[in-house]
Amino acid sequence: MTRRFKMLTFQAATLAASALMLSTVAAMTKAAAVAPPIAAVRIDNFTFKDPVVTVRTGTTVTWTNGDDIPHTVVSKDGVFKSKVLDTGDHFSFTFAKPGQFGYFCSLHPHMTGTILVKA
Numbered sequence: 001m002t003r004r005f006k007m008l009t010f011q012a013a014t015l016a017a018s019a020l021m022l023s024t025v026a027a028m029t030k031a032a033a034v035a036p037p038i039a040a041v042r043i044d045n046f047t048f049k050d051p052v053v054t055v056r057t058g059t060t061v062t063w064t065n066g067d068d069i070p071h072t073v074v075s076k077d078g079v080f081k082s083k084v085l086d087t088g089d090h091f092s093f094t095f096a097k098p099g100q101f102g103y104f105c106s107l108h109p110h111m112t113g114t115i116l117v118k119a
């Protein structure tokens with residue numbers, strides 16, 4: 001293989017890789033535009049992280065228990081209530097209306113969090 005031919009092969013490979021990346025970015029942008037908004041709250045070390053999450057109306061929030069003991073996610077106003085979540089379990093709720101939604105863990109009431117839903 002000549003040096004020049006190697007160079008051309010390398011350039012072609014680089015071009016192909018760039019084209020692939022561009023199409024991937026385009027696909028991701030398209031997916032983001034149509035997918036409903038989502039947010040995640042991880043439960044770890046007896047804490048909701050992050051304690052205050054601000055989302056748009058229509059967002060589905062998913063809590064995942066990363067602790068090695070069970071927790072729950074219970075709305076202070078009775079808007080939502082999870083079952084007992086074991087390690088790795090998750091609970092999702094879609095916030096259809098704007099407002100401030102405080103919640104806590106019914107097994108450890110000192111664990112609290114808030115979802116702020118903007119219109």
Ligand SMILES: [Cu+2]
Nearest residue numbers: 071105107108
């Ligand atoms: Cu708990």
